[in-house]
Amino acid sequence: MPLRLYNTLTKHIEPFIPGDPSHITFYTCGPTVYDDAHIGNFRSFLAADVLRRWIESPLCDVQAEGGARHRGPRRVTHVMNITDVGHMTDDAEGGESGEDRMSVAGRRLLEAKKAGKLPDNVSVDPSNPYQIAEFYANRFVEDARRLGLKVAIESQQDPTLMPRATQKVAGMIQVIRRLIDRGHAYAVGEPGKQTIYFHVPSFAPYGKLSGNTLDQLAEGKGGRISAANQAQKKHPADFLLWKSDPSHVMKWDSPWGTGYPGWHIECTVMSAERLLLPGAPASGVVKQAAGGVGPALLDALVHLTDQTGIIDLHSGGEDNIFPHHECEIAQSCAAFNTHPEKGTFARMWFHPRFLLVDGEKMSKSKGNFYTPRDLFEKGIEPAAIRFEIIKTHYRSNANFTEQGLKDSQRTVDRWRTFLERADQGARDSSVDPEVGRWFALAMSNDLNIAEAIAEVNKWISRTHEPSLNDGMMMRTFDNVLGVLELSRAATAQTEIGVFRDGLAPDPAVLAKLNERAAARAGKNFKRSDEIRDELAKMGYGIKDIAGGKVEVRRA
């Protein structure tokens, strides 16, 4: 069965039909970097990652235009932006002052610096918003790589896969200019200090993605818009493309005045610039000529398209559906399509749902707020975190729990053991003919990852003596799930102990292990059990393994 996905735009599960089934273009709305990303953020990024890995898999079939079936593997160009612009001066969360988020982050960093909580090797100037953004962007990419986010790994070789909004402002200005030229945007205010708005009534399909219609949108219900800004718009739903504000912490020159771009415009530009002509390297010459615009975007601005969807896939958290992606569709189609009202920008819109923790919303005040860093520090390995976060269907609210994390760790351990055994297994044994098919069927059914995992588990249970071929099969599955390939904390070995979970051989622990070994040798099992309990109280779990050694893990 070819891949089918729930399309937020049509509200149906439907075949994913890309423009070119041998090469998929995929854009994911990435993080805003004013703080460390948390596991909730990562849920949507990892769901997108699993999707792209599945599309790349040799097991995945995709329907081509005209109905033909395209068999995997195939190439995916996956772009994920980093929003490193603060650009929210009306931001309610910044406090009554509507303070910019980067400024808030700066204050927080300054406090951390004063308190000596910043790592020594980090030099960041808390008064410099660009440095703050860079600081958090780097930390994000680091976390993402540890969790196996492929786009973050690839961006080491090809940084254009993770573009930064601050470096794409020239392109945004070009697109805004185009929107004004085509009558979709207008300026208010005095020349040199103008604000540019997208005029929503100029794009008839506005609202299709979110299900909102202009008359149903209750203006101000979200409590985030200021009356003063509303008053100057032609229509209450019109949204910001450019704001002239020389006092802003991050600002650029533009034909309309010094200021900053609107939030939505950045994704239009970053996706178009990298994905419209897949593989075309950004040429320095063209960039110069176009004022910093890449060739794909330049081409899009010169040659309008008749295609409905000009990129194949677009993903983002469920909160992005409205207004962000709604606005992105409007402005992208208005800028790039011959007939904007016929456009959808992306052929398929993919929105993972939010993650809950212990059945509740994650929040700092509830104490159920986790970042991957928090968990790494506790010695939880990336593979377990990744598995726990991806194991639930992307369109329901997953529940992240400590028990779940333990369950996930066990599964990861079992799968690893299976793979290790398979790698030492027979050479010429044939692989189970069923499991690949079931796995593919599950994944192609709107990414039913839980069922796919169940198929892997059943297969492992019935495969008592895995062969080399089974190992290859397991790797094929894991290339999709991305779990076993993740690095884990090094194992430290001593004469007696094998220390897992990144534990260092503590002399106190070693002493106890030796004492226990002696007790056992003398058949003093009472004492040896006491020692096990003592170690448990110290936070260590032990088990006897082959060769007379003891494996030590965090309890």
Place this chain on the structure above:
RNA sequence: GGGCGGGUGCCAGAGUGGACAAAUGGAGCGGAUUGCAAAUCCGCUGCGCAAGCUUCGUGGGUUCGAAUCCCACCCCGCCCUCCA
């Protein structure tokens, strides 16, 4: 007020007209193994000895038949111009 995604067994989480008392993992129980554990393997885990009975948010309905379809209601999550 409006738009959207969900609600399944002790927990997590599949299933979306009959093969469903409901996959898979965890937890629990029993057994093999182990000095005891751990890991692994086997069996059980709604009620009932059984034929059978009662379950899939709640209440109605459609159907020979519903966890699955329809209607109403309740709950959780997201959104209605910062948010994964």
